[in-house]
Each structure stands twice: as structure tokens, then as C-alpha cells.
Amino acid sequence: MLIGLDVGGTYTDAVLLEGREIIKKVKTPTDYEKLLNSLLAALDPLLEEAKGRAIERIVLSTTLITNLIATRRIEPVALVLIPGPGLNPDTFDYQVPLTISLSGAIDYRGREIEPLNEQELKECMEKIKDSGVRRIAVVGKFSQRNNKHEQKVATYLQEHIPDLEVIMGHQVTGRLNYPRRVYTTLLTLATQRRFREFYSEVQELLHRRGIKAPLYILKADGGTLPLEQSAAKPVETIFSGPAASTMGVLALTPRKQTSVVIDIGGTTTDLALILTGTPLLASKGARIDDQLTHVRAFATKSVAVGGDSCLRVRNGSLEILPYREGPAYCLGGPQPTPTDAMRVAGLTDIGDKDKAIDAMKILGKDLGLSVNRTAELTLKMMVRRITAEINSMFLAWEQEPAYRIWELRQKRKVRPQNLVGIGAASPALIPLLSKEMDCRPVIPQHAEVANAIGAALARVNLRLTFHFDTERNFYFIEENGVQERIPEPLHSLQDAEKFALGRLKEEGKKLGIITDDEPEIIYSELFNMVRGWRTTGRLIDVCVQFPTGVLVEWEEGGN
């Protein structure tokens, strides 16, 4: 049996699953101050239902990291940067208490083109000592291709400042994009302590309940990792809420189809795309506090319109405002809202019908429209706003840059087959939206706990991206900071692929990931290095992973 727990902003969902069967589902309000209590309130009824039968794993998705960052309750981190030539290092402001830039440079092949300066290093160490900051992120441009400078700086600082916590950029991510690496690295260090604290409490709690099942954490890319692995990079668990709902929809809708996931809430409507069965990832990584990061996350969009959005008439035209002033008028709120319009149009039976009519009357008077026409206009505006955003998401995806002929050839115009609604206002609005977009409306069964289902069923995702440079006899792995000599000769792309697949399996075993799935090759590419008309080496990129997605699907889909 599997357990999925999603501690969301408003509600905490939990499900107990056996195969495709939902044994028990729970929804309770989330108490921000006491997240553990919310968790228990959702978990205990499931455990009771399980009656001591074996639980294989528990997957947790929480807003913990999102909240820590949003409320700036993260630890102060100072930056030691080795930017090298290129952009002026002052171009980016990472908003940290202290930033020190050192000279020294590594180039795109990982060759040292300028050494570190010992004197600067000493001054840097003294500055840090004086500043009182004891968490340091050391990040160099192209450090993923040669971590020598990062290592040297980190070792030196740790030797001279005993209680210093140091993280290095290459440990966090080996993907290209230095500014994103700097920001991701500092967020990683800034959130590690609280993440560990929270999860040791969770583990303690599970232990007291006698649960031996491993705890997994859902990440922003809809995959899960065992707790220990997540603890090294907590920032990857940001935005796990939208990831959970998308994975839930993936489980609850027909396979290999193209769907829009629409979560219509109180003041926002959150959108995500599933393209032929694969959730779309944000091409530039998650944006946190308006800074881009290397965190793989689903491409989501939040539209400032929901069931409780405030409606008003200005200069003779109707406006949907991006905030709420309370519940809907028909539920005793102060202002007319789209929920009132839905009530009048007979799309829901939430709230008091007469009050809803009154709400539409208030607006209708200034618009010169009848009650029914006012409700129609409101819904039409809402539908237009949301469909415009959906269309722009598809357009943005189509216009994402491509660097290879085959990539361009592959990107055709794609339109959704299904609009899948979750969230309170979905049953009322999804049919209208689907009509406008000429899609199939889907309100899946158990949609109200889609997030918990998504968490429960999300597969482990372990991906390794290898870069081999046979001329330098060196390779590195983007995801885990490994930088080593190539242990066996690679004569072809196939050799490299075989090596990568082998390493992935080993890594999986090391992390305790048990799966019957064969790993797959996401891409592999070979460049001949030619110097003076002669091939002097090869650059080979290979990306491998265990299959992602959900463990089981409800093939027949929703209703």
C-alpha cells in the first residue's frame, strides 16, 4: 500500500492506495504554524484504515520550502564567486549580506586560464571571519567542468574558519548557466538546516506510529527521491503543490494524451500542461523570487482570477480584480464574485441563490444589463481570460528555442485534447472552458485529493547527465558533481551510452531505489573535435534516467 500526503496552503490531503484502488482519502485544513499537526490529522485516519498492513512507501509534498523562501526565513549565506572573464559580475544582484569576487578563471573546456590569487584568498577569509556569516557558497564559472578552484577556496576557508559551512556550486548543479547556479547554490545552503529539522521531526513522528516504510519527498519536477537525497538539495522540493496536482491528473486521465490541468481556486487559476502524457517542464528552470534557478520544475502559470475574485464595474465595464475581499456574496461576503455568477447561471448550488441574484443586480445596474446577462458576461470574461492564458502557454512552448534541426522539425502545433479540472470551481467552469476551446471536459473522480494521489504515485526520478571530453580524458555528471577521469576508453556513442546506463543503475542501487524499470536514454550526442583537419577527441553528452511519470494510471479516465 502507498500513502500520499500533500500539505498545501489551505488543505492537507492524504490518500491510502492499493494498486488502483483508493482505500481511504482525507482532507483537513492546514495549520501553517503547526505543519506536523496537520500532517498527523491527515495521516492517522489512513493508518487506522491500513490496520497494520504493510505500507511500501510514504510520499510527502509540502509547501515548507516555498514558505521558507517566501517569508525569508532562510539562513543568511555569503557568496564567494570566481566569475572569470565575460559579463561584468555586478550584472546580477543575489541579495546576500556579503559577496566577494576572486580572480581566477576556468574556460568552457575546464582548462584553467587564470590561477587563483593567494593574497585575495587570505583577504576573503578575513572578511568572512569579520562578517560573522558562517554559511558560504563558493561558485565559479565553469566549475562543473573543473572544480579545482572551488575546491581550493572551500578547503582554505574551512581550514581557517572552523565552524564554517561551505557548499560548492558544482555539487549542486553542473548545468550551464552560472548566475542560476549561484542562486540555486545559495538557496540550497540557506534551506538545508530547516529542511533537516522538519524532516527529522516527521521521521520521529512516523517512527512513533511504528511506520517502517521509507519516506520520499516530491520535487518540483513531479519526481520523488528518498528523504536523504532530497535533504542535500531541499530547494528541488519547491512548488511541489502544482507538481502534485499535475501528477494526480496524470494518474487520473487517459494515458499519452495532451491535457491542460486547471486548478480553479479562490483568487487564482493555476495552469499546467501535459503533452502526450508528459508534463511540460519550465524551459528555464523554476523562477524563485523573480530569479531563475536550475531547479527543474513544471511549466505552470497562475492567472489572477478565481471563484472569489472581486468584481466591479468601472466606466461602464465589468472588471475582474486580482484579489478577494472575502467569500462570495451568496456565502455572506461583501462583494459580487464569479461564484455568484455561477450560482445565478445554475452551474453550482453553492450559497444562497437570492443573494447571488442580488450580487448580479448590483453589477447589472451599472452595466445596464439584466441579472442573467450580467452573470453570462462575468463567466464569459472569466473563460476568455483563462483560455487566452492557455493559448499563450502553448504558444510559448512552440516558440521555445531549438538548436538542432530535428528539434525544430519535431515541434508541431499542438492543441489540447482534454481540459482537466480540479479545485472547487472546476465542475462549474470546465464545461464552459472546454466549449470555448473545443476540448473534452474532464472532472476526474477523486479530483479533490488529486494532489495526494499525485504524490503517492509519482515515480522516483533519477537522471544523470554525462559530459565526456575524451581529449582531456575527463567526464562530469551534471546532477551530482562527479568529476573524474574516464575509466575505460570510449570509442563510440554506444560505448558512452552503455557506460552511462551502468552508472545510473549503480547510483540507483546506492540510493536504495528499487525498480524493475529499465533506464532510458533521454538524449545522446557526439561532437568530433577537429584540430588541423584531424579528429583529436570527442565531446559526448549522454543523459539517462529511470522512467518518470506515475506508477499506475486510471486508463479509462474521468467522467
Added chain:
Amino acid sequence: MSRKTGLVFFPAFDWAITPTHPEREERLLYTRDQLFEEGVMDLPEIVEYKPRNADYKDIARVHFCVPDISAQITEAHLIAAGGTLVLADAFMNKEIDNGFALVRPPGHHSMRVVHGNRGFCNIHNEAIMIEYLRKNYGLQKIAIVDTDVHHGDGTQDIYYHDPDVLFISFHQDGRTLYPGSGFCNELGGPTAYGTTINIPLLPNTTDEGIHYVLDQLVLPLLEEFQPDIIINSAGQDNHYTDPLANMRFTARGYARLNEKLKPDLAVLEGGYAIESALPYVNMGIILAMAGIDYSWVREPDYRPENFRETPEHMAYLKGLVEHLQDAWHNREEMAAAGFPWDEEFFESSRMIYYDTDNIREQQQEKIRLCKRCPGYQVIRSRGLYPSGRIRTIQAIVLHRRACPSCQEEARELYRERIADPEGLDIIYLQDKPQDRYHQFTVSGESELQY
């Protein structure tokens, strides 16, 4: 609104001429690494665009492809050309203030008639973009500045008879480098005399020398010409590490050049120091175009003192600039005196060699000397292929501003030739006033129209 620079980055990681050719998959790999690692695409001043395929008609506006367009191109060519069109649209729609198409394969050695690949080029990306801009947005006067180390002989060929296009190329002296042309006396055909300016530079010319030419000659000429748009054929092989040439230009020199030149649209051409130059030069150009500080961009071995000019070079450059300034200012008198204006046609002939594909082409050109308009040209071209095969074509180029009688003459000439092909294999008419492009294949008696 803040300043925006559009980028199309299409490194064509799956296209090469041959596996060890300088124009191969690896060429923009390190540039990609540098640009992506720097986070250039994330900067608020940069907008990245996805390229699209150019249409055959876009190509037919510029070229006579033998035996037809599909034989001369691959999908990569369509995408590289199409990438420039995406930027052209974005520029004209005011989404961006300027744009740089980092695309390959390159194009500036492609001429009007295309029998094959020469100088790594099949079709001419900038010319395709320019004709697209003229057709779709009504631009008239164009300035092209070619900063590639090789003479932009394709661009020169395409615009040699177009007085509305000012083509300026500075390059390593043709006596010492491919393609062996681009001398001071190549100033344009009779109807467009003086709107082609070639600046042959001595080997080892440095930042200082190139900026002298820019400041003293190129910028004043542009100021006087008042183009609707400035295009940079942005080759990067003047760099001091380029393996195929012998100049001493730096990444910072290229950046400063773009800062001064302020091209509206730039298109990547050559540059084969793929490790030691391209990552830095491209970075410098992009930053300069976007108005971002580029003073931190430098090659690992860059020392400013290595790029000073010698007195001998400066003396040569001074004489060269004066000579070309004179030619520019006296261009009308020289055109009036230098061509037989009482005759209907002026004729010339030449040989063209296709280095990549080892094709020899013999060309005769008849230029209609019309006193009212830029007229038309009739090209007769014989391609001698390495297989021994020969193809002979005739192509008529009708200027977009041709007067009604020249238009009639040119179309009549095309019809006459179809009726009596005189041993020709293919007959073409580039009817720019009507934006119609005809190709008649004699053996199949079939006409293609774009």
C-alpha cells in the same frame, strides 16, 4: 521601455559540410557553452527567438539555383535563412531594437547564380533577409557592412547593380586570402557606381587599424548614405587566432565596432577559431548590441599592448581611406565617364570558382544602361562540374525600381528565350517589381514559379 536585443541562436548541432570541415557541428559548441554559462539568454535586455524555415520564394528573390532550389539546400539552410527572417519581423514590429542571428551555415560567398557551394556558402542569408524586408516592409535603402575577414563577394555580386544598397566590406587583402577579390577598384556597376566599397587591409592589421577605417571612412559614408537599415555581415575571422586568416582583431575590438556601427540586424558569417575566438567574440558583440558593459570580455591571452598598429600600416590605411573617400565623392562623374552610356548594354565576363564543390563557372553579363532607372541584367552562366557535366543557364534580374519599359523588355526577353532556348538548360526571370520568380527548364519544358 528598456532596450531589447533579439537573438536567434541556431548552431545546427546536427549539420556539417563534412566531418572534419571547418564548417561542422562543433563550430558553435563552445560559443553555446560560453553564452549559456554566462546566462546571456536570461538577461532582461535579450529576447531569444526560435528560427523558422524560409520559403523557397524567399530564396528565389535572391538566387538562381541550378538546377533548382532543392538541389542547393538542406533543411539547415532553410532554418539559417529563416532565422534571419524571424529577427527581421521582430525588428520591424518594434519588438526589438536590434538583433543578431547566430546561425549556420553561413552565406556571404553565395552569388546570384548558385551552381554549388563556395566559401562554405550555398544561399545568402543577409540578402534573403534584405529582399524579404523590402518586399514585406517597403524598405528602400540598405547598408551592409561586411566585417568578415574574407571579401563578401557574394553580397557584392548580388548588389553590384543596385544603387539602393551600399555595400562596404573590409577584409584581408585579396592577394593574400580567399576569395581573391574585393579591391578598391570594384566600385559597382554602371547604374550603381560607388555603392560598392571595398577596403582591402594588409595582413596583421589590428584593432587600431580597423577602428581607424571605421571612424574615418565607414561611419561617415553611412552617415551620408542615410540608409533605412544597417546590416552587419558579422564574420569573426579577423580575430588574431583565426586559423584561416592572418589578422589581429580582438573580441573587444569587435564589440566596440558594433557599439559604433550600431547595426540594426547582424548575421553571423565566418569565424573558425571555434575555441579561442568565437566564444569571446560572440559574447562581445551581443553585449555591445544590447548596450551592456563588455569591458570584462577578453580572450585568455589578451594583452592590449599587442594590438597597436605599425607606422607602415597606418600610412597605408591613410592613403586607402583618402582614395576611397575620393571615389565615393566623385562616383557620379566617374560613372558618367566610365561607361558607354550611348549604347543599350554594357557587357562584361568573368570566371567564378567554387572552392568547396570544385565547380568552374563562366559568366557573361549584359547590363541594360537605362538613364531613367537601374534597369536589368542578363546573365549567361556555364557551370563546369567535376563530373564533366556542363549546365548553361540564362538569368534575367529585373530591378525592383525598373521603369515600365525596362520591365517590358526584360519580360519579353524571357519569353523570347523560352521560345528559342539557344542551347540553354534553364532560363530564369527574377521579376522583382511583380514579386514573381520564374524558372523554365528546357528539357522538361516546364516552368516553376514562386
